[in-house]
Amino acid sequence: MRRDPFDNILAVLVTAGAFMPLARADVHSMPHPPPGQVATTESLQREASAAKQAAVNAIDRRAADLAGLSDRIWAYAEIALREHRSAAALADYAEQQGFRVQRGVAGLPTAFTATFGEGRPVIGVMGEYDALPGLSQQALPEKAPLVEGAAGHGCGHNLFGAASLGAAIAIKEQIAAGRLKGTVVFFGTPAEEDIGGKTYMVRDGLFRDVDAVLAWHPADETQADMTSSQAMVDLAVEFRGKAAHAAYDPWNARSAVDALELFTHGVNLMREHVRPTSRMHYTIVAGGEVPNVVAEYSKAWLWLRDWKRAEVDDLLARVRRLAEGAATMTETVATVTVQGGNWETLVNEAGARLLHSNLLWLGPAVYTEQEQAFARQVQRATGVAETGMFAGVKPLEGQQAEGGSTDVADVSWVVPTLHVSVATSPLGAPWHAWPVVASGGMSIGHKGLQRAAKVMAATMVDLYEQPEALAAVQSEFKAKKGDTVYVPYIPEGPPPLPKD
Numbered sequence: 374m375r376r377d378p379f380d381n382i383l384a385v386l387v388t389a390g391a392f393m394p395l396a397r398a399d400v401h402s403m404p405h406p407p408p409g410q411v412a413t414t415e416s417l418q419r420e421a422s423a424a425k426q427a428a429v430n431a432i433d434r435r436a437a438d439l440a441g442l443s444d445r446i447w448a449y450a451e452i453a454l455r456e457h458r459s460a461a462a463l464a465d466y467a468e469q470q471g472f473r474v475q476r477g478v479a480g481l482p483t484a485f486t487a488t489f490g491e492g493r494p495v496i497g498v499m500g501e502y503d504a505l506p507g508l509s510q511q512a513l514p515e516k517a518p519l520v521e522g523a524a525g526h527g528c529g530h531n532l533f534g535a536a537s538l539g540a541a542i543a544i545k546e547q548i549a550a551g552r553l554k555g556t557v558v559f560f561g562t563p564a565e566e567d568i569g570g571k572t573y574m575v576r577d578g579l580f581r582d583v584d585a586v587l588a589w590h591p592a593d594e595t596q597a598d599m600t601s602s603q604a605m606v607d608l609a610v611e612f613r614g615k616a617a618h619a620a621y622d623p624w625n626a627r628s629a630v631d632a633l634e635l636f637t638h639g640v641n642l643m644r645e646h647v648r649p650t651s652r653m654h655y656t657i658v659a660g661g662e663v664p665n666v667v668a669e670y671s672k673a674w675l676w677l678r679d680w681k682r683a684e685v686d687d688l689l690a691r692v693r694r695l696a697e698g699a700a701t702m703t704e705t706v707a708t709v710t711v712q713g714g715n716w717e718t719l720v721n722e723a724g725a726r727l728l729h730s731n732l733l734w735l736g737p738a739v740y741t742e743q744e745q746a747f748a749r750q751v752q753r754a755t756g757v758a759e760t761g762m763f764a765g766v767k768p769l770e771g772q773q774a775e776g777g778s779t780d781v782a783d784v785s786w787v788v789p790t791l792h793v794s795v796a797t798s799p800l801g802a803p804w805h806a807w808p809v810v811a812s813g814g815m816s817i818g819h820k821g822l823q824r825a826a827k828v829m830a831a832t833m834v835d836l837y838e839q840p841e842a843l844a845a846v847q848s849e850f851k852a853k854k855g856d857t858v859y860v861p862y863i864p865e866g867p868p869p870l871p872k873d
């Protein structure tokens with residue numbers, strides 16, 4: 374998912390120390406909250422429990438293993454639903470660590486769960502590992518494909534999967550040592566960039582017995598996320614007419630391309646009459662073969678987005694009418710097929726506050742001069758401000774929602790979901806682009822991986838050790854969800870797996 378740079382001025386302030394977290398000594402001297410009081414950011418900055426410190430140490434101890442896993446997945450660069458080696462690398466490692474691994478869940482050969490422990494609470498953590506087509510890139514600060522035209526990790530999901538598994542393993546060790554009680558589940562969630570593997574995993578009930586789940590995302594800055602993501606629906610619009618010679622007997626033809634043109638014209642005129650928050654984008658998938666055959670088939674592929682699913686549903690109804698209208702005008706037949714989609718994220722602010730307090734407890738990222746030089750070179754090459762890596766933590770207040778959708782959002786409607794973004798790529802450099810691949814394949818990415826694993830593990834420890842913190846997360850979830858019944862956009866039937 375894409376996360377735009379937030380605010381360069383703020384970023385500079387944070388980097389310069391204006392929002393520097395408390396030194397550890399200060400944290401240790403902070404008073405405990407009065408009994409019965411719900412934990413606050415301040416109260417959670419009290420000294421780390423033995424389990425929390427041990428969990429963070431476990432991630433440090435496995436730094437080389439986790440970086441190695443990430444680098445393997447980075448090199449495999451497998452796109453949605455083809456992440457066979459990437460999923461196996463993570464699942465095998467989890468199995469070696471003593472997790473009970475179930476592969477191929479929800480009808481997705483590259484989805485899996487890895488479970489350790491028993492009883493409640495059940496805390497989950499999600500990991501992604503799919504790459505993006507066409508973004509192959511070496512770990513260099515200039516555009517330089519590894520394999521011309523091949524896929525690359527332009528969204529940093531190689532780091533995402535490895536860090537989340539690292540957090541799960543850190544918790545597993547604490548359960549095994551008797552320092553924590555309950556169950557930890559790692560969800561290996563494929564195909565975020567295409568069909569949204571998590572929506573199928575939600576539909577199959579894999580999150581049903583989970584008390585809370587965490588996820589992170591690589592980004593160009595670090596924050597516990599207080600903002601939502603956009604709801605979206607993915608649909609195909611097809612027109613079927615009649616073919617004939619375009620000059621010899623065009624009166625026998627009914628053009629599917631005419632219908633497609635009228636349809637897209639309608640979509641574009643409608644732009645003025647939708648909310649400013651609505652986004653509609655499309656590609657032409659089929660538009661005829663040669664000019665002298667009137668096309669009998671055409672197809673457009675659209676994504677409709679807004680910040681609320683109800684608005685997206687409204688857009689979808691209007692686009693259906695546009696398709697019918699275009700078909701009527703051209704005496705063709707329109708077919709509209711919803712292929713998938715995501716709801717907007719149900720933000721859990723109590724969870725974000727826990728994550729934030731642990732980000733502060735962990736302290737800022739520390740980059741070497743070579744890493745900062747690498748980042749500035751990437752920024753120079755992409756024409757953005759040469760500020761280097763974002764090392765601090767953005768405040769919870771004043772975060773601005775950014776465009777983009779994710780299948781994490783679908784999970785957030787069935788289980789309280791805590792989400793954090795961690796810097797893995799130079800501030801402001803383009804996302805879903807070569808800089809993310811480059812920095813995700815070297816030490817800048819590895820540092821982000823470590824930080825993400827640690828902040829999630831530390832927050833998971835809080836959820837196990839502080840029943841009041843988990844209760845606050847859950848009661849906010851229940852209050853915000855209300856009586857809404859989550860129904861995924863995905864169609865009935867198995868996921869659309871690749872045929873080959």
Ligand SMILES: [Zn+2]
Nearest residue numbers: 374375528565
């Ligand atoms: Zn992503």
